Each structure stands twice: as C-alpha cells, then as structure tokens.
Amino acid sequence: MEVKLLNYTPNPDDICFETAKICYQSKSNDKEGLLNKIIKSGHLSILEHASFTFLIKGISRVASHQLVRHRIASFTQQSHRYTKASGFFVPENIQQNPEAFRVFDELLKKTQAYYEELIKMGLPKEDARYILPCAIVSDIIVTMNARELLHFFTLRTCQKAQKEIRDIAIEMLKLCKKISPLIFKNAGPSCIRGRCYEQKPCEDINQIRQFFINL
Numbered sequence: 147m148e149v150k151l152l153n154y155t156p157n158p159d160d161i162c163f164e165t166a167k168i169c170y171q172s173k174s175n176d177k178e179g180l181l182n183k184i185i186k187s188g189h190l191s192i193l194e195h196a197s198f199t200f201l202i203k204g205i206s207r208v209a210s211h212q213l214v215r216h217r218i219a220s221f222t223q224q225s226h227r228y229t230k231a232s233g234f235f236v237p238e239n240i241q242q243n244p245e246a247f248r249v250f251d252e253l254l255k256k257t258q259a260y261y262e263e264l265i266k267m268g269l270p271k272e273d274a275r276y277i278l279p280c281a282i283v284s285d286i287i288v289t290m291n292a293r294e295l296l297h298f299f300t301l302r303t304c305q306k307a308q309k310e311i312r313d314i315a316i317e318m319l320k321l322c323k324k325i326s327p328l329i330f331k332n333a334g335p336s337c338i339r340g341r342c343y344e345q346k347p348c349e350d351i352n353q354i355r356q357f358f359i360n361l
Contacts, residue, residue, distance in 0.1 A: 147202070147203065147204045147205060147235070147310070147313065147314060147317075148202070148203040149200055149201070149202050149203075149314060149317035149321065150321075151199070151321040151325070152199045152200065152287070153198075153199040154198040154326075155195070155197050158325060158326040159181065159326050161196055162181060162192050162193055162195060162292065162329060163177045163180060163181055163328075165192040166180050166181065166192045167180070169189070178328050178331075182328075185329070190293045190296070191293070193291065193292035193293035194291045194292070196291060196292040196326065197289055197290065198290060198291075198318075198321075198322060198325075199288070200287070200288045200289075200318055201285065201286075201287055202285065202286050202287075202288060202314060203285045204235065204285070205235070205283060205284065205285070205314065206234075206282065206283055207280040207283075207284070208235070208280045208308070208310065209235075209308070209310040209311045209314060211280075212302075212308065212311050213286070216290070216294060216298050218290070218291070218293075218294040219288060219290040219294055220287075220288070220289040220290075221286060221287070221288055221289075222286065222287045223284055223287075224284035224286065226272075226278070226282070226284065227272035227275070228271060228272075229271070230265070231261065231271075231275055231278055232258070233282070233283045234254045234258075235283050235310065236251075236281070237309070237310065250281075253279075254279065257277060257278065257279060261274050261275070261277055264277070292329050292330075295318070295330075296329075296330070296333055298318075299315055299319050299333045299334055299335075300333075300334070300335060300336055302315035303316055303319060303334050303358070304336070304344070305335070305348045305354065306344055306348075316361070319361060320361055323361060333358075334361070335354065335358070337351050337354060338354065338355045338358045338359070
C-alpha cells in the first residue's frame with residue numbers, strides 16, 4: 147500500500163483562516179487561535195474551502211468499500227472492467243500465521259489462475275472479475291475537503307478500525323499535517339481530544355494520544 151498527496155488547496159491554513167475572519171468579521175491576526183476556536187466550536191464549514199487529493203495504490207476491495215462510505219468526497223478507482231486485475235492484499239494477521247497464510251495464498255493463486263483462464267477463453271474482464279476475492283488490489287484517487295478529512299480521521303485512525311484502512315488513514319494524516327499543521331493539529335481518533343465514544347475504550351489511551359501528538 148502506498149499513499150501520495152497529489153494536490154491540495156495552496157496554503158490551506160491561510161485560506162481557512164481568511165474564511166473564518168470573513169464569517170466572524172474578525173480582525174484577528176492570531177491564525178492558530180482563531181482556527182482552534184472555530185474547530186472546537188464545531189463551526190466547520192470554513193474548512194470546506196480547502197481540499198486534498200490523494201493517490202492510494204495497492205488498496206484491497208475490503209478497504210476501498212469502507213473508504214467510499216465517506217460520501218462527502220470524490221473517488222475514482224481503477225476499473226477492473228477494463229484493466230486486468232492482479233495482486234492481492236494479505237492482512238497482517240494472516241501473514242503472521244503460517245498455516246493461515248498457506249491456505250490463503252493457495253486459494254488466491256488458484257483464483258488468479260482461473261481468472262486468467264476465463265480471459266483466455268474470450269470472456270470479458272468485466273465478467274471474469276466476478277470470481278475475484280475482496281483481497282484483490284487496485285488504485286484509487288480520493289479528494290476530500292478538510293472538514294470531511296477531520297471526520298474521516300476521527301473514525302478511521304481509531305484502534306477499532308480495521309488495520310488496513312487505519313494504516314491508510316494514518317499515512318493520509320501524516321501528509322495533511324505537513325501541509326496544514328493548524329487545521330490537523332488535533333486530528334485523529336476522538337480519544338486524543340478527551341473522550342472515547344466506543345463501548346469498550348482502549349486500555350492504552352495515553353499511548354495512543356502520544357502517538358498522534360508525535361505524528
């Protein structure tokens with residue numbers, strides 16, 4: 147899996163700061179202070195004026211199905227109707243279990259071989275793909291505004307999220323923090339901002355908070 151930031155609104159902290167000043171008719175020069183106030187108050191429409199476009203390579207269909215559930219975003223995914231499918235994502239838990247990996251790998255190799263055979267028979271790729279498992283990988287372009295990204299990071303960087311999409315979200319957050327350190331200063335799971343909404347909170351919340359502070 148690889149995550150790249152392809153494009154973004156220039157100076158996102160600045161544009162959102164200027165938007166906040168217009169909204170409140172503020173003459174403040176305290177960019178960090180005003181943005182913190184706005185974000186804490188939940189007046190997040192000002193963050194919709196900054197957008198970020200990512201390329202995510204090697205994402206499984208499992209993770210991409212979770213990703214596209216974030217509706218306030220734009221997605222363009224590699225088409226397996228027209229491009230040949232190849233490559234599979236192997237979850238870490240399976241990689242670390244030799245017997246599980248053997249079963250998983252054997253099935254995927256057979257599936258790939260049958261897929262190739264169907265195409266050689268003249269079957270269109272769009273029909274042959276029906277036998278492909280959710281582990282098949284593809285590439286996807288994702289564009290989200292800063293408001294939706296904060297929501298996305300709250301849900302998908304949480305320890306309760308599945309590891310593949312959590313790893314993707316953390317890589318995206320790292321890139322956002324480099325470009326927009328003020329907007330994404332406290333981005334991450336809700337627990338780092340003081341409250342966990344899960345029924346069974348993680349036991350290592352302080353360690354999690356420190357991880358995102360140092361991200």
